[in-house]
Amino acid sequence: MAHFQLIFILTFxxxxxxxxxDLSRRVEFLKGFLQGEGRSSTIVSHMxxxxxxxxxxxxxxxxxxxxxxIAPNIQNTLSKETGDVVHLVDLHGESARDLLYKAIKxxxxxSPSRWLLFTNxxxxxxxxxxxxxxxxxxxxxxxxxxxxxAIEDRFANLYIDISTEVYVAFQRSNCxxxxxxxxxxxxxxxxxxxxxxxxPVGFDRPRPAPAAVRRRDLRGADxxxxxxxxxxxxxxxxxxxxxxxxxxxxxxxxxxxxxxVEWVNGTKVLNRTTSWGYLQPDGQWDGIVREMQDGRADLAxxxxxxxxxxxxxxxxxLAPSKIEAMFVFKxxxxxxxxxxxxxxFDVGVWISTVLLIIISSFTLFLSSFGxxxxxxxxxxxxxxxxxxxxxxxxCLVFQQGTAADPLSIASRQxxxxxxxxxxxxxxxxxxxxxxxxxxxxxxxxxxxxxxxSPVACGSQDVVYAWQMFGHESRPIHRLLAxxxxxxxxxxxxxxxxxxxRKVREGMFAFHVEQTAGFDQIQKTFLEDEKCNLxxxxxxxxxxxxxxxxxxxPIKEMLRIGxxxxxxVGVQSRSARRLVPERPRCGASAAMFNAVRLSDVAPAFxxxxxxxxxxxxxxxxxxxxxxxxxKRENCDSKSVDTATExxxxxxxx
Numbered sequence: 001m002a003h004f005q006l007i008f009i010l011t012f013x014x015x016x017x018x019x020x021x022d023l024s025r026r027v028e029f030l031k032g033f034l035q036g037e038g039r040s041s042t043i044v045s046h047m048x049x050x051x052x053x054x055x056x057x058x059x060x061x062x063x064x065x066x067x068x069x070i071a072p073n074i075q076n077t078l079s080k081e082t083g084d085v086v087h088l089v090d091l092h093g094e095s096a097r098d099l100l101y102k103a104i105k106x107x108x109x110x111s112p113s114r115w116l117l118f119t120n121x122x123x124x125x126x127x128x129x130x131x132x133x134x135x136x137x138x139x140x141x142x143x144x145x146x147x148x149x150a151i152e153d154r155f156a157n158l159y160i161d162i163s164t165e166v167y168v169a170f171q172r173s174n175c176x177x178x179x180x181x182x183x184x185x186x187x188x189x190x191x192x193x194x195x196x197x198x199x200p201v202g203f204d205r206p207r208p209a210p211a212a213v214r215r216r217d218l219r220g221a222d223x224x225x226x227x228x229x230x231x232x233x234x235x236x237x238x239x240x241x242x243x244x245x246x247x248x249x250x251x252x253x254x255x256x257x258x259x260x261v262e263w264v265n266g267t268k269v270l271n272r273t274t275s276w277g278y279l280q281p282d283g284q285w286d287g288i289v290r291e292m293q294d295g296r297a298d299l300a301x302x303x304x305x306x307x308x309x310x311x312x313x314x315x316x317x318l319a320p321s322k323i324e325a326m327f328v329f330k331x332x333x334x335x336x337x338x339x340x341x342x343x344x345f346d347v348g349v350w351i352s353t354v355l356l357i358i359i360s361s362f363t364l365f366l367s368s369f370g371x372x373x374x375x376x377x378x379x380x381x382x383x384x385x386x387x388x389x390x391x392x393x394x395c396l397v398f399q400q401g402t403a404a405d406p407l408s409i410a411s412r413q414x415x416x417x418x419x420x421x422x423x424x425x426x427x428x429x430x431x432x433x434x435x436x437x438x439x440x441x442x443x444x445x446x447x448x449x450x451x452x453s454p455v456a457c458g459s460q461d462v463v464y465a466w467q468m469f470g471h472e473s474r475p476i477h478r479l480l481a482x483x484x485x486x487x488x489x490x491x492x493x494x495x496x497x498x499x500x501r502k503v504r505e506g507m508f509a510f511h512v513e514q515t516a517g518f519d520q521i522q523k524t525f526l527e528d529e530k531c532n533l534x535x536x537x538x539x540x541x542x543x544x545x546x547x548x549x550x551x552x553p554i555k556e557m558l559r560i561g562x563x564x565x566x567x568v569g570v571q572s573r574s575a576r577r578l579v580p581e582r583p584r585c586g587a588s589a590a591m592f593n594a595v596r597l598s599d600v601a602p603a604f605x606x607x608x609x610x611x612x613x614x615x616x617x618x619x620x621x622x623x624x625x626x627x628x629x630k631r632e633n634c635d636s637k638s639v640d641t642a643t644e645x646x647x648x649x650x651x652x
Contacts, residue, residue, distance in 0.1 A: 034086065087114070222266065223266035264558070275288075292314055303546070321574075325513045333440060458488070531585035535582070
């Protein structure tokens with residue numbers, strides 16, 4: 001009996017020592033794995049270990065300042081632990097499959113979380129192999145073919161997507177064979193990615209590249225690309241860059257999507273949708289955003305304008321090229337938007353001119369007394385002399401000469417100096433007015449100045465333009481949209497041909513996509529007509545973006561590929577073929593425009609104002625004249641009465 005007790009005690013001691021050795025090896029492997037990661041993590045254990053073993057593991061990890069947590073149950077663990085967490089799972093445990101299923105369902109299996117699935121330790125004749133044998137990965141891998149197939153069958157219905165970090169560790173007594181597993185698509189088989197062999201001295205290879213780089217080979221899997229085609233013949237133009245003015249933004253992203261799909265070795269599946277994606281009254285999205293929301297799309301095949309409401313489903317990445325829609329217009333003549341007759345002189349010159357008129361009028365008034373002495377004529381009053389001086393000064397201003405030639409030397413000197421001074425002012429003023437009549441205005445350079453200008457507005461008839469002008473929230477932009485575009489109804493949205501034709505006619509600003517508008521201008525405008533084009537940006541965003549789905553597993557691979565395509569210049573080549581430069585002025589000589597009545601309207605208004613002022617003055621003169629005539633009549637009657645009285649007295 002004592003003999004059997006001794007055997008039992010020795011057996012129990014050997015098993016306990018073996019388990020302790022396995023636990024120690026597993027902890028050492030875990031330390032080596034985390035050290036290669038180079039980032040701090042919280043370790044959560046779902047392993048079927050005793051309390052004593054968990055405490056022992058916790059002490060070992062705490063020595064390296066690792067945070068460790070024991071998961072009491074599945075629900076509490078997955079609902080609280082998020083972020084950079086390393087989950088330890090016994091692959092052959094009863095709850096392993098349920099745990100992974102819940103993690104996949106709740107989205108907790110995605111990176112940066114990592115899952116280490118441990119298989120049972122193989123304590124057979126293979127455990128006595130040396131480290132050299134462990135370094136022979138091909139030999140070791142062949143030993144686990146059956147176990148791999150069993151794992152694949154067990155987790156056949158679980159979708160461990162390509163963006164996750166799930167590792168399967170085949171543990172031996174002296175090494176650990178580590179694989180990274182994932183599926184490209186839910187219906188495709190599990191892929192075993194060799195991650196390396198760990199021994200007590202470390203891994204047998206350097207740290208592999210990030211998962212998004214290692215797994216970018218989709219092996220021909222479908223990459224769904226929804227796109228918006230405004231023209232039915234766009235698909236025919238895509239292979240050869242034909243008719244770049246049609247669906248330019250779509251074509252620009254199409255070529256980038258083509259390069260991206262080639263980068264990940266996928267198969268492009270192009271889905272045509274009706275819109276980019278706008279929120280409907282029922283709370284649902286349509287178009288590309290709806291495709292991404294439902295998980296049916298990976299990459300947008302058209303440029304997307306960044307909107308805060310879409311961020312939940314759309315990941316805006318980068319602009320494929322500097323392309324945008326803008327208001328294009330011919331800069332109107334300066335005379336049509338402002339009074340050019342006050343622009344030739346600044347305030348200082350105008351004040352000096354007024355002072356010169358006052359001084360000239362005063363000196364002519366003083367010199368009029370000498371003129372009266374020389375003419376022996378002194379019948380004018382002071383008011384009349386002041387009026388004559390001011391009138392003669394105005395004649396000098398307008399280079400018309402005076403009503404009478406002066407006789408005194410002083411008067412002649414005053415007139416000579418006045419003629420010279422006002423001649424220079426008149427010449428400079430006339431030259432500036434002529435130049436300003438031919439000058440376009442540069443004051444219309446923002447949405448606010450466009451709103452207050454007499455320039456009419458319209459937009460290209462596309463879906464995003466209706467949405468943009470109809471749902472604008474910025475105050476000034478909203479006023480412009482309501483007053484000059486939305487108020488016209490459908491007439492405010494024109495084809496590119498009609499819009500550019502109205503731009504050429506003048507006093508019209510057309511909101512159009514860059515390539516379509518510029519190409520039409522090159523076709524229809526004369527060289528001198530391209531010299532005075534103005535451009536105003538209306539959109540709040542810089543440029544439309546390439547967009548990925550927020551829930552696609554290949555988002556990170558597409559992001560890396562898009563950066564690579566932009567860096568090496570592949571996308572720049574497509575952009576140069578699709579996006580034209582702004583039209584340049586090619587006229588070799590200046591072209592003069594005929595002066596219109598609207599250009600001289602301020603002069604006519606001043607003339608009419610003076611005509612209107614002459615009417616009350618004319619009425620006042622009539623009243624004064626009648627009053628003087630009445631006074632003269634009264635004086636003549638009093639004189640006649642006095643004469644008659646004197647005559648009667650003499651006769652008497």
